[in-house]
Amino acid sequence: MAFPRIYLVVAAVIVVVAVVVATIFFTTKPITQQVEKILVVGITNDPHTLDPALLADIASAMVAQNIYDSLVGYKPGTAELAPKLAEKWESNENATIWTFYLKKNVKFHDGSELTAEVVKYTIERAKQLNGPPSYLLDVIEKVEVVDKYTVRFILKYPFAPFPYLATSTIFSPVPLNATNLEEKPIGTGPFKLESWKKGEQLVLVANKDYWRGPPKIDKVIIKIYPDPTTLRVALEKGEVDIAFGLPPQDVEVLSKNPDIKIASVEGLVIEWLGMNLRREPFNNTLFRKAINYAINYDYILNVVLRGTATRLYGPLPPAVFGYDPEVEKYSYTYNPELAKKLLAEAGYPEGKGLRELELIISSAERAERKDVAAVIQRNLKEIGINVKIIDLDWPSFLDRLFSHDFDMYMVDVYPDYIDPDTYIVSLFTSFGYKIDGYNNTLVDELALKGRQTIDIQERASIYKQLQKIIVDDAPWAFLYVPKMYAFMRKNVEGFVLYPVYYIDFYPVNKV
C-alpha cells in the first residue's frame, strides 16, 4: 500500500473538522425567538433533593420554592409576612396554639386538593422521615384538623415567631401518600418539574392551572455552573438571563456592563468572629473587648469587601424585627489604642504571656473569608496578638467547631426563620448551639420571655435589652452582613429580590 492508512485518517479528520467549521459559520443562526418564553437561570450549586422534608441546602430550596408553596409567604421584596396557602392565622393568648385558615380550591400538580388533612399529613410525614431540616418541627406537639380548610398546630411551648417558621420549605404541603418526591416533586406551586439532569440542569414548566393564575414565562431552565467565572461569561454572552452566586468582586465589573442590571438587598446572613470562652485568654471579657476594638472594620468593608456588605454591630442584622439602631452608637469601632490599653488591663501588656492563637475558617464555602481573616490577623498582630489562620474544608471545620476544638473561628449563619428569636436563642443561650461557651442567665431569661411574648412593643424592648447585654459581654467580634445580589440581563422584568433566601420566578417576565 503506497498511501499509508494514517494519512487517510488524518485527511478524514481534517475534512470533517473543515466541514463542521464551515457549517458553523454558514448555517448557525442565533436561536430564533421561540414562541415559548424561556428563562435561563444560572446557579453555582447543585440541588440535592426536591423533597421539602429532606432539603437543607440553598440550591434545593430555590428550586423547591417554585414547585411548592409555603403556608405563609412574604410581601414582595421584604421579610414581612404575607398570606400564601394560608389566608390568615391566629394564635391563643400565650402563643401555644396556632390556627391557620387555608385557601380554598388550591390544586396540586396531580389534581388533588389542598385540605387541612394534607397539611397534617405533610408535617407528620416530615417528622417521621427525620431528615436534616426536621429539627424545625421540634416545637410542634401535634397537628389537628379543625375542618376541611382549617388546621391547628399545638406547640410544646409558647412560640411567638411560629408564623415565620411556617414560611420554611418543610411546611410546604405535599400530596397525600407522596412517593419519590426527592426526584419527582408534586406541589401546588407555579411551576412543575419537567426534567432533571443531575449536575447539569433542571427544567421547570409553567403550571397553567396555578391558583394565582399562570406564570408569565413558559419555562425556567436552571443550569448549574460550578465555576462562577464561567457563569459570569455565560451571563455576559446572554446565555443566562439571571445569575445567582457570583462573588462580590464581580459587582464592580458587571455594574459597568450596559446589558446587565443588578438587584441587591441587605441580607439576613451574619458573619462573625467567634471565640472559645471556655479557654484562656478568651474567658476574660477585657481580652475579648480588646479584640473587638483592634479590628479595622471600615477597611474590611470598603477595601476587602468593596461595599458588598454592611457592618454588623451586635447580635442582630439591621433587617430583622427588633433591631435597635442605638447599637450603632454603643458598639465597638476600630480603636487600636484602646485595644492595647484593654489588652494590658486583661493582663497581657503588648501581648506578653500570650500563646499563638488559632483562627479556624473554611474559605471553600465563602472565598472572601480568607482575605477578611488575613486583615484580622494583621490587626491583632498590631496590638501584639499572634494569630495563625487554619483553612479547613467545610465538614472538618464544623467538626472542630462542634467539638469545641478552636481558639477563634469565623463563620456565617442564615436564620431558620426571620425573627430575632432564632439568632439569640441558637447563638447566645445555654439552650442553643453552645458553640462559644457563652453563658449569661439574664440572656437565657430574656430570650425565653421574648419567644413567649405576643405584644410587639414589649417584644421589641426585650430584644433591645438583649442586644445591649450581649454587645457588653462581647462573646464575639461582630463583623458584617453580606448583601444579597442577583445579576440579570436588561430584558428580564419583574424579578424581586428578597432579603431572605426566597427566589420567586412567578412574577418574572422577559421582554
Place this chain on the structure above:
Amino acid sequence: MAKSIIQYVFYRILRSILSILGAVVIVFILSRILPGNPAVAILGPKATPENIERVIREWGLDKSYLEQFGVYISRLLRGDLGDSYIMGYSVSKLIAERIPASLELVVFAFIISLILGISLGALAAKKHDTKLDLTLTSLSVLSFSSPILLLGVLLLIFFGVNLGLPVGGRVDPRYSIKTYTGFMLIDTLLSGNFNAFIDAFIRIIPPALTLAIPLGGLLLKLSRNSILEVMMQDFVKTAKMKKLPERVVMYKHIIRNALIPIVTIAGIYFAALLTGDVIVETIFAWPGLGRLVWEAVTLRDYMVIQGTVLVVSIIYITVNAIVDILYMYIDPRIRG
C-alpha cells in the same frame, strides 16, 4: 501454550478481583477517617449534637463500622451500590448519569492528543536535531507542564470572549435535547437538531483541548524518543538497505515498534482521564464523574464516594487488560 494463556488470564482476573476488593476496603476506611460526617456537612452551623444524632441514626451511621461494612458488602454482592445520604437516591443511577458526559469528553480529548502527539512526534523524530525538532520538543515540555487550571481559564476566555463562541456546559440549555444515549453529540443528531449538534460540538472543544494539550505534549515527546530509538536499530537499517520505500519503513517497521511504550502511557492516561478531572469539569460546567466524587467528598456522602471509587477501579482494571491485549496485537514478540 494455550494452557499457559488460560492460566495467565485466570491469574489476572483473580488479581483484578483482589485489587477491587482492596480498593473497596481502603475507601470505606478512608472516607470514615475524614473529620465530619454527612449530617454535619448538610446541617452546617445548625448541626447541634441533637440534630446530628437524629440524622445519623436515621441514616444508620450510628452503627459500628464493622456492621456498616457488612451491610455495604451484602448489598454490593446483590449489585446494589446503596443510596446517597444527601440526595436520597441510588448511587448506581447517579454514576450512570455521569459516565456518558465523562466518556464523551475523554474520547474526544484522547483522539485529539493521539493524533497531534504521535504525528508531531514522528515529524520531530524524522527531522531530529533540526530547528523544527527543537521547537516541537520545547512546545511539548511547555504543554505538559502547563497548569490545567490556567490552561482551562485561558481557553474559556479565548473561545468564549475573544472568539465569541458558546462555552460552558454540554449544549445551550434552551435546546431541549432528549436523552437517548447520554452522549450529547449523538443525542443531538438523534433528535434531528443539527444546530444543537454544532453547538454541542463547539462546546466540547475547549474542555477537550484543556485535557488534550498536556497529554498531547507528553505523547509527542514520548513518541519522538521512542521512534528515534527504533530508527537506530539494526532491522531498520536492513530494511533501508533493502531499498524499501521510506514510507513503508516508517509505518511498517518503525512506528509499529515505537508504539508499545506509547500504548502503555496512553492507556493509563485514558483511564485516569475517564475518572474525571474536577478542575476541567468545574471550569466548563461539565457534569462528569470528577465533580460527582468531589462533591461527595466535600459532603462526606460515603455511599457516593465508595460507589464511584468502585466503578473507577473497575474501569482502570479493564483498561489495563485492554492495553495488554493491544500489546499482543502490536508486538509480535509478545504474541510469540
